[in-house]
Amino acid sequence: MAVKILSVDDEMDLELLLTQYFRRKIRKGEYEFKFAHNGLEALTMLLKEKDFDIILSDINMPEMDGLTLLTKINEMQNPALKCIMVSAYGDMGNIRQAMNRGAFDFATKPIDLDDLSNTIEKAVEQIKYIKAMQQEHNQLESIKGDLAVAQEIQQAILPRIFPPFPEDADQMDIAASMNAAKDVAGDFYDFFRIDDDHIGFVIADVSGKGIPAAIFMAVSRTLIRATGIRGVKPSECITYINSLLAEESASNMFVTVFYGIYNIKTGDVTYTNAGHNPPYVAKADGSIVKLPLSKNIIAGFLKDYQFTEEALQLQHGDTLLLYTDGVTEAVDPDYNEYGEERLEALLKNTSQVDCQQLIDAVKADVKVFANGAEQSDDITLLAIKRH
Numbered sequence: 001m002a003v004k005i006l007s008v009d010d011e012m013d014l015e016l017l018l019t020q021y022f023r024r025k026i027r028k029g030e031y032e033f034k035f036a037h038n039g040l041e042a043l044t045m046l047l048k049e050k051d052f053d054i055i056l057s058d059i060n061m062p063e064m065d066g067l068t069l070l071t072k073i074n075e076m077q078n079p080a081l082k083c084i085m086v087s088a089y090g091d092m093g094n095i096r097q098a099m100n101r102g103a104f105d106f107a108t109k110p111i112d113l114d115d116l117s118n119t120i121e122k123a124v125e126q127i128k129y130i131k132a133m134q135q136e137h138n139q140l141e142s143i144k145g146d147l148a149v150a151q152e153i154q155q156a157i158l159p160r161i162f163p164p165f166p167e168d169a170d171q172m173d174i175a176a177s178m179n180a181a182k183d184v185a186g187d188f189y190d191f192f193r194i195d196d197d198h199i200g201f202v203i204a205d206v207s208g209k210g211i212p213a214a215i216f217m218a219v220s221r222t223l224i225r226a227t228g229i230r231g232v233k234p235s236e237c238i239t240y241i242n243s244l245l246a247e248e249s250a251s252n253m254f255v256t257v258f259y260g261i262y263n264i265k266t267g268d269v270t271y272t273n274a275g276h277n278p279p280y281v282a283k284a285d286g287s288i289v290k291l292p293l294s295k296n297i298i299a300g301f302l303k304d305y306q307f308t309e310e311a312l313q314l315q316h317g318d319t320l321l322l323y324t325d326g327v328t329e330a331v332d333p334d335y336n337e338y339g340e341e342r343l344e345a346l347l348k349n350t351s352q353v354d355c356q357q358l359i360d361a362v363k364a365d366v367k368v369f370a371n372g373a374e375q376s377d378d379i380t381l382l383a384i385k386r387h
Contacts, residue, residue, distance in 0.1 A: 105123065172384065188202075275294050283317075
């Protein structure tokens with residue numbers, strides 16, 4: 001597009017001089033000149049046409065002088081609009097005042113058109129740079145807005161009403177929390193009723209960060225819920241969703257998953273751990289049991305892998321705590337990790353609290369340990385307690 005230049009001068013011969021000198025650039029469509037004869041006329045044109053790039057303005061004019069026009073242009077707050085001021089050679093006081101008010105450059109009369117051409121070219125380069133920066137800023141603002149919407153959607157798909165199964169509140173307690181390190185998370189948790197006696201629950205951590213991880217998270221969560229809600233065994237559920245994820249996964253993404261089915265009446269839990277952190281059982285007597293390390297691989301990595309499952313039983317007063325590595329790998333300002341030992345020590349003192357209190361205690365302890373260090377990974381927790 002042509003660089004649009006508004007020349008403001010009460011000397012009529014300047015119009016002919018400029019159009020003659022820059023005729024080649026005008027013919028090529030590189031420059032487009034418009035003319036005004038005082039500041040008031042120029043201001044009227046600027047308000048009607050918002051796409052001027054350069055103002056070439058005389059300082060001494062009737063009705064509205066160049067300095068007043070410059071002040072009005074500054075009020076428009078358009079950094080891509082550059083003003084080149086023109087005045088008599090000896091009028092250095094006004095020229096200096098114009099520069100102090102934000103003029104891009106100046107030229108003196110009689111105008112050296114070769115020098116003016118160089119000044120215009122210099123202004124054009126700055127205008128191009130500023131417009132490019134403005135475009136990048138607008139793109140970043142658009143992405144920021146999209147991320148905010150994505151964050152809202154992501155939070156909305158996670159269960160947030162506790163207790164989630166009030167009809168069973170006398171037999172069990174359940175709570176969960178996900179705190180994203182960035183705008184959107186790769187962690188997720190979920191739980192859902194399978195039948196009157198069984199609840200499906202899951203916690204997972206997707207590889208990577210940002211939008212790709214968030215999309216993979218949403219797909220993984222949907223597949224697990226849609227498969228698990230049919231009541232299939234945990235090993236069958238994860239084997240099935242693994243085959244789908246491995247076949248369709250882009251950029252070699254994967255997810256660590258702990259999926260279990262809890263029997264509300266008996267406290268029995270059957271589960272499949274696909275490469276996830278081993279959960280803890282906080283016993284009613286204050287002791288801590290760490291579940292065995294996963295014997296399975298991560299989900300989404302090897303299509304034909306057959307996942308296995310294991311079982312445990314929660315006794316009355318026992319709490320099963322699941323977490324992602326954002327908890328144990330949280331660091332302090334010296335890059336020391338929170339670690340499993342601190343988590344275990346905390347769990348030994350929480351046998352009498354409910355699930356929400358336990359989750360709040362873990363998050364608070366991690367925050368105190370981090371001591372202001374930036375959260376580098378999502379922190380997700382899920383707890384189930386048998387009353």
